[in-house]
Amino acid sequence: MLDFSEDELEELRGESQRAYDLDRAHVFHSWSAQKQITPMVVSRAAGSYVYDGEGRPLLDFSSQLVNTNIGHQHPTVVQAIKDQADVLCTINPAHANDKRSEAARLITERLPASLDRVFFTNGGADAVEHAVRMARLHTGRRKVLSRYRSYHGGTEQAINITGDPRRFRNDMGDAGTVHFFGPFLYRSEFHATTEAEETERALTHLRRTIELEGPQTIAAVILESIPGTAGIMIPTTEYMQGVRALCDEFGIVYIADEVMAGFGRSGTWFSFEHFDVVPDLVAFAKGVNSGYVPLGGVAISDAISATFADAAYPGGLTYSGHPLACAAAVATIAAMEDERMVENAAQLGETVVGPRLREIAATSPIVGEVRGTGMFWAIDLVKDKDTKEPLAPYGGSSPQMNEVIGRIRAGGVLPFANYNRIHVVPPLNVSEAELREGLAVLERAFTEPV
Structure with missing residues (x-):
């Protein structure tokens, strides 16, 4: 003190x-x-x-x-930002720079092997925005499904995906989003009395939602791996694996929102690790460098990355992979590991x-x-x-x-x-x-x- x-x-x-x-x-x-x-x-x-x-x-x-x-x-991270400022404060993201490259390596090393590329953003909301855009372009579909009692960010698409009252005054009903009830036994929407009942009924509800919305219209299901602001309701492994299976069955992209739950918050590097599932896209921010300099990003699966191998991805940010932010991320991940x-x-x-x-x-x-x-x-x-x-x-x-x-x-x-x-x-x-x-x-x- x-x-x-x-x-x-x-x-x-x-x-x-x-x-x-x-x-x-x-x-x-x-x-x-x-x-x-x-x-x-x-x-x-x-x-x-x-x-x-x-x-x-x-x-x-x-x-x-x-x-x-x-x-x-944290003195190591503060010093890393100071040292980077002496070398390179900012640069056009079209150019490579050492700290962005190293940050991407460190992040992907802690993810499943199929998630091997990172698109850097300025924070969590625009990470969600770009994850949704990638899913839509990859599938050629528009709708995005997300759960009630969730938070995904304050920008236009992210706030519409959000499932809490902050959405209400921003929701014009034209964002291509559909909400469903996720499992939450303490306040069950399914009259369940056990976690097994809650899981089974929540998965049945999600299947019916997909079927009635039309699977051919749905680009993605996005879930906070463990909902954060909405109440830290930890799903069962069976539920998360069931969501993964439904996405596979209907050709839907599974987006893991790890903005709050990622980078050690739940006791693992990423919270989806608790459930033995592998997402197609992972949105992250916050803990990647503890907010010392704004940074977020999307980790991208090989299959979705391949969609943009020869067709340009239509999106970018002036400060994508900002050197000061990435230097903070490199130092943060090292400090988390070392300590x-x-x-x-x-x-x-x-x-x-x-x-x-x-x-x-x-x-x-x-x-x-x-x-x-x-x-x-x-x-x-x-x-x-x-x-x-x-x-x-x-x-x-x-x-x-x-x-x-x-x-x-x-x-x-x-x-x-x-x-x-x-x-x-x-x-x-x-x-x-x-x-x-x-x-x-x-x-x-x-x-x-x-």
Whole structure:
């Protein structure tokens, strides 16, 4: 943790006040009613902590937007960005450069052998956009199927594919997207009582959706391998393999959205590895370089890559494979490997987070269910454990939910909250002591009446 002298704190407070005033005067915030927000100033960050405008440390249980997988200000990655800036800050993506080439090699080494090429983008939403475009051009079809309770990005196509309320005001019904229900036993749409029933009925529902939409019209099925913002509902292996089989049967491209779930977040390099499936396209971003410089991409199967061997791919980005971003990715992947961050996430998820959250759920009057793996956990908060009524409505918040979030922040933890859920998604290299400290804060917040 950082330690500030009184003079440093005074200077920091002045900087932070100016930053806040200018923000409120000139910055337009995403997903917000502009007059109703009072954004927290983050003045510094280091490791698993961020510091507010007063210099107060907050244990970052959000990894910001679940992207700072290596924590804040990792010295190796910061130095790699500085070193790259001395050599080559930017270049036309038509040219080869060493850091983009090396980043592509490191990424494809961690993927199945059939996914051997990478198209770099600037982030996750445009990775999804280009994955969909590739699938449509490869198949000659237009429709894309995605599940309700999903998030795929804020750009035009990605937000229409998204299956949560953020889509509503952006959805004109003409984007060629169709939604279906995925498996989620705790809030089953299929009246299932076991995971086996939920899996079977969800697959039957998907098959019927494909048949009734017309398989010959469907370019792709896109799935978050483990849905992130929507609630970290881990599917069964049988479900994921069933989706793969349906795609094969009907000639549909299977796109794995690994933007949030990838690069160690769930305790494996990519979350689809949990299910022994191989996608045709993989969209990634966030953890590839922990957001230190914006970067995303699409890993492309040999079959789809061959579609564009002699016919130009009609898409590109000025900053595709940006040298600073790719240098950060190279250093990030090396740091994750050298420091065994993926293994740390898997171990602490199994031995610390899972057991402690289950203990909390057993005694808390408002914790309905906990679910997750690695450093990727969701806590479903309810008004009543028997009825499972959410503590906040789907697509909104509530005074009770705001009270819980306020308690967590007052305890020195920065949470990731979405509707009626608190997510436990700290950096992959969080220490056991930090985890236990943060989980104790959550326990106190969930134990008191709301």
